[in-house]
Amino acid sequence: MKNDDHQKDHEANNKVTSASSWQSVVNDFSADKQSFDMPWGKLMMWIFLLSDTFIFSIFLTSYMSVRMSTAIAWPNPSEVFALTIAGHHIPLVLIAIMTFILITSSGTMAMAVNYAYQGNKKKTVYLMLATALLGASFIGMQAFEWTKLIVEEGIRPWGNPMGANQFGAAFFMITGFHGLHVSAGVIYLTVIAKRINQGKYDQKGYHIVEITGLYWHFVDLVWVFIFAFFYLW
Amino acid sequence: MMKQNTKIKIVAAKSEQHPISMYLKVWLLLFVLSACSYMVDYFQFQGVLRWTLILVFMFLKAGLIIMVFMHLAWERMAVKLLLFLPPIAILIFIALMSSEADYVFVNRIMSFFNP
Numbered sequence: 001m002k003n004d005d006h007q008k009d010h011e012a013n014n015k016v017t018s019a020s021s022w023q024s025v026v027n028d029f030s031a032d033k034q035s036f037d038m039p040w041g042k043l044m045m046w047i048f049l050l051s052d053t054f055i056f057s058i059f060l061t062s063y064m065s066v067r068m069s070t071a072i073a074w075p076n077p078s079e080v081f082a083l084t085i086a087g088h089h090i091p092l093v094l095i096a097i098m099t100f101i102l103i104t105s106s107g108t109m110a111m112a113v114n115y116a117y118q119g120n121k122k123k124t125v126y127l128m129l130a131t132a133l134l135g136a137s138f139i140g141m142q143a144f145e146w147t148k149l150i151v152e153e154g155i156r157p158w159g160n161p162m163g164a165n166q167f168g169a170a171f172f173m174i175t176g177f178h179g180l181h182v183s184a185g186v187i188y189l190t191v192i193a194k195r196i197n198q199g200k201y202d203q204k205g206y207h208i209v210e211i212t213g214l215y216w217h218f219v220d221l222v223w224v225f226i227f228a229f230f231y232l233w
Numbered sequence: 234m235m236k237q238n239t240k241i242k243i244v245a246a247k248s249e250q251h252p253i254s255m256y257l258k259v260w261l262l263l264f265v266l267s268a269c270s271y272m273v274d275y276f277q278f279q280g281v282l283r284w285t286l287i288l289v290f291m292f293l294k295a296g297l298i299i300m301v302f303m304h305l306a307w308e309r310m311a312v313k314l315l316l317f318l319p320p321i322a323i324l325i326f327i328a329l330m331s332s333e334a335d336y337v338f339v340n341r342i343m344s345f346f347n348p
Contacts, residue, residue: 054319078277100264213303
């Protein structure tokens with residue numbers, strides 16, 4: 001469906017369904033047409049993200065289960081992830097910086113989507129590349145963190161000197177899978193930014209930017225949960 | 234080309250257009266919330282207070298990202314249901330697994346640490 005057709009449908013639906021949002025659900029599903037009024041790529045991205053939510057939830061649940069069931073003390077994340085900068089011992093500092101970087105990248109992505117819908121191609125491409133760059137720096141910091149944990153602290157998936165053996169397996173699995181998502185996101189953003197710059201979406205419309213944005217915000221969203229459950233618990 | 238651009242603009246103006254300042258405000262709010270959740274660890278709050286603060290900041294951040302950055306606040310009810318109903322299964326699974334983990338923990342203590 002073309003953009004303007006979507007818009008017409010949208011307006012028609014709004015007229016019929018302005019009564020209540022529950023009524024709009026009934027109307028959407030009983031109408032003799034597609035239930036979700038959006039470009040198919042966007043709906044597919046939402047469904048992919050929903051399934052990804054389940055994958056990350058299962059990782060975090062298994063982590064909860066091993067942490068709750070171990071009789072040996074869990075290593076204190078506040079100490080494990082502390083860094084000494086210029087003589088000061090600061091707990092969790094690298095993780096805090098990584099969190100701020102990822103949030104900043106989400107902000108630049110949100111603005112890229114906004115400029116895309118305004119039809120401002122140049123700003124969209126620059127903001128998407130800025131987002132990819134911030135994502136790449138996040139991966140760099142994660143690589144630094146992993147190296148420090150493996151080489152200096154001697155943490156392995158099967159054991160570590162600080163406490164419960166399950167710590168390493170849970171940590172490498174969860175942050176590794178998240179890091180893989182960030183890496184894929186950086187590649188995705190770069191490819192789409194390049195294609196936009198080449199003008200490949202001038203005819204189709206810029207919905208692709210919003211779809212890429214959904215993926216990127218989801219990566220940030222997962223980090224919010226990892227930060228709360230893995231680093232702050 | 235020119236015609237296409239105006240068409241995109243019209244579509245955008247009606248359904249997807251928000252002022253940049255809104256994104257900047259949400260961005261700032263996310264920064265403040267992240268700083269707050271970092272402070273929970275920095276000041277070493279413990280017990281129920283720690284968990285309450287961690288979960289409140291986490292859900293506020295997640296809510297802002299989903300609703301504003303991912304534009305879900307402006308989607309139709311059917312889309313919200315599509316995304317929020319299935320994760321109820323996850324909540325049930327978490328409840329089941331935490332009771333299971335508790336049981337394993339008690340058994341480990343009794344079998345291995347209390348001969």
